[in-house]
Amino acid sequence: MLRKQVIVNESLRVSADLVIIDLSYVIKLTDPAKWVWVEECVKSWKEKMNANATFLGVMDSKTWYSLNEADQQSFRMWRNAGRAQKIRFADPLILEIASENRAAQIITYDKYRDFRRDHTWLQGTTRIWEPFLEDETISFRQVDCPPIPEHDISKAVQDAGLKPRGFTNRESWKDLRFDWQCKTIDCRLANTHAIQEDPARDNDVVICPECRQPLTKLGPRSKTREVIFLVESDELCRVPLAQGEAITVGRGNGVGRFDVRKILSLEVAEKISRDHVCIENDHGMIFVRDLGSTNGSSVVRDKGRVKTLGAEKYALGLSDRLHLSRGVLVIRISGKQRSFGIFTPDLSTPPYLRQKDNLK
Numbered sequence: 170m171l172r173k174q175v176i177v178n179e180s181l182r183v184s185a186d187l188v189i190i191d192l193s194y195v196i197k198l199t200d201p202a203k204w205v206w207v208e209e210c211v212k213s214w215k216e217k218m219n220a221n222a223t224f225l226g227v228m229d230s231k232t233w234y235s236l237n238e239a240d241q242q243s244f245r246m247w248r249n250a251g252r253a254q255k256i257r258f259a260d261p262l263i264l265e266i267a268s269e270n271r272a273a274q275i276i277t278y279d280k281y282r283d284f285r286r287d288h289t290w291l292q293g294t295t296r297i298w299e300p301f302l303e304d305e306t307i308s309f310r311q312v313d314c315p316p317i318p319e320h321d322i323s324k325a326v327q328d329a330g331l332k333p334r335g336f337t338n339r340e341s342w343k344d345l346r347f348d349w350q351c352k353t354i355d356c357r358l359a360n361t362h363a364i365q366e367d368p369a370r371d372n373d374v375v376i377c378p379e380c381r382q383p384l385t386k387l388g389p390r391s392k393t394r395e396v397i398f399l400v401e402s403d404e405l406c407r408v409p410l411a412q413g414e415a416i417t418v419g420r421g422n423g424v425g426r427f428d429v430r431k432i433l434s435l436e437v438a439e440k441i442s443r444d445h446v447c448i449e450n451d452h453g454m455i456f457v458r459d460l461g462s463t464n465g466s467s468v469v470r471d472k473g474r475v476k477t478l479g480a481e482k483y484a485l486g487l488s489d490r491l492h493l494s495r496g497v498l499v500i501r502i503s504g505k506q507r508s509f510g511i512f513t514p515d516l517s518t519p520p521y522l523r524q525k526d527n528l529k
């Protein structure tokens with residue numbers, strides 16, 4: 170798939186003098202980023218390394234948008250000459266070209282730890298060169314890429330997978346500390362509360378991974394909780410609730426509602442009131458209250474102790490089960506917690522393994 174997007178002159182493909190420039194790194198030799206470093210890089214490489222070198226630049230789209238107009242124009246000239254390529258993610262393309270051109274050198278700072286499973290030639294490679302500024306000119310030093318053990322490669326692959334694509338800088342990663350909601354009417358993710366998938370990012374806007382429209386920011390991820398709906402201990406669905414969110418559980422759909430008719434037979438759903446219980450996330454604690462339902466609701470605690478639920482808010486613990494209409498529908502909190510970059514296991518599956526309620 171990538172190959173179709175590569176505009177590489179065939180003569181470059183087989184050249185032993187090919188140098189691939191990771192443009193996003195090179196232009197950031199100074200802050201703010203400047204295209205002039207690319208030209209300096211070329212000049213300097215020809216002077217100090219190889220006078221016959223030919224160059225191919227790869228830039229990720231995100232970086233391109235950060236360039237000023239003159240620098241974008243410089244990039245276009247390179248691209249029109251078949252010397253540069255803009256793509257959403259630069260690394261896979263750079264490595265693909267380097268794999269096809271076994272003698273090609275790469276100018277970057279990257280050691281590509283998370284790509285070493287697919288590109289084993291990276292282990293111990295001497296083909297990566299780091300540019301640095303010395304007396305106003307660019308020099309190069311070889312990047313030391315010693316082989317790394319398989320388990321470290323696995324870890325690097327996993328870490329890379331934790332970073333949703335498009336979130337390329339430290340500033341944007343802050344957005345991953347929050348949960349997001351899609352409000353596009355026709356979107357598959359629109360009716361969920363906090364979207365469970367990671368958001369995407371496009372040109373400084375956090376967007377829906379499905380419909381690619383801008384998302385609405387909810388509370389911090391570390392405060393998002395998830396409730397599970399069960400019938401006779403069979404799990405039917407899970408609903409994430411972000412900080413500050415509340416849902417009314419009952420027969421009826423609409424904004425801020427969970428419609429039990431989606432998961433129960435008509436006959437069973439009849440036993441649930443239109444407005445049966447309200448479930449609310451208040452700073453990571455789940456509170457429940459009965460909304461004056463016909464058949465009532467109760468919380469079953471450890472050892473079978475039962476508390477009938479009234480109009481006052483009740484803090485639901487990890488081991489508590491909320492019974493609607495004497496248990497035709499059961500709701501409990503999952504132990505799933507997610508904060509930035511840290512995934513903790515769902516401690517409540519299987520249920521009741523934990524004695525201590527760590528959500529309080």
Ligand SMILES: [Zn+2]
Nearest residue numbers: 351356377380
């Ligand atoms: Zn959407």
